[in-house]
Amino acid sequence: MSPLIVQGPIPPTAANATWPNVLHTRVADVIAQMKPAPWSKRIIADERQLVTLIASPPGGGNRPHWHSDFDEWWVVLGGVLEWELTGGTVVRASKDDIVWVPRGTVHHIKNVGADLSLRLAVAMPPAMHYFHACEQCGFDDDGPRQWTA
Template sequence: MSDSKLNISAVMDAVPEKWLPHVVAEVNDYDVKVANVEGDFDEHVHADTDEFFLVLAGRLRLELPDGTVTLNPLDVYTVPKGTPHRPRADLGTRILMFEPRGTVNAGDGKEGTTGVRIG
């Protein structure tokens, strides 16, 4: 990981893929990831870790067993570990996630990615 500063908007402007997290920083044993998201992502669960979402732009809906949480810009929500959730995002949505290093975006036991490292 590079020690130089990064501009999150510049990183996200350079990423055409949707739902592909990019690691922009590390804090202890956690990754700070950003992603451009749009449309639907598979329902998934993380049995051993919470999943923190911060919406930077757009709108993200998290469908949970007890209902849907809608996040607008600068809203945050933490999905508790073990909770199934399906993210759905409007066009132009950008998110920041904070999760333990090595967490797969598709959830436990599914093929996915831990994120693309920047720097």
């Protein structure tokens, strides 16, 4: 990882050969290295941002939660996803859509399509998760789970 402050301009010597913080990431290359979904892969990580590529199979999704100190946003790269949010809002998004959720709002993200879904999640470290049942569908998974945004 780069030092917090650098004296530029400098070439991109802080880039890694493998994730996170690769100079040029082809999503297809990440997918090719992963096992069948569900999976998540940290693509970018520094003191200000955590960017994660997340794949969910049809019917899959995250463990509903909220964050206290940062807003989170996603770019949908494939499939059809729904965000069930505190207060009754549902956002349905598909490829090339961007979804933003403010701090404090529970987000339960589900792949509601027939195909694999891919989303790029942008969060801030340390990305503390407060797990909370989804008020819309009641989903409340207390089991161990790999970090997903």
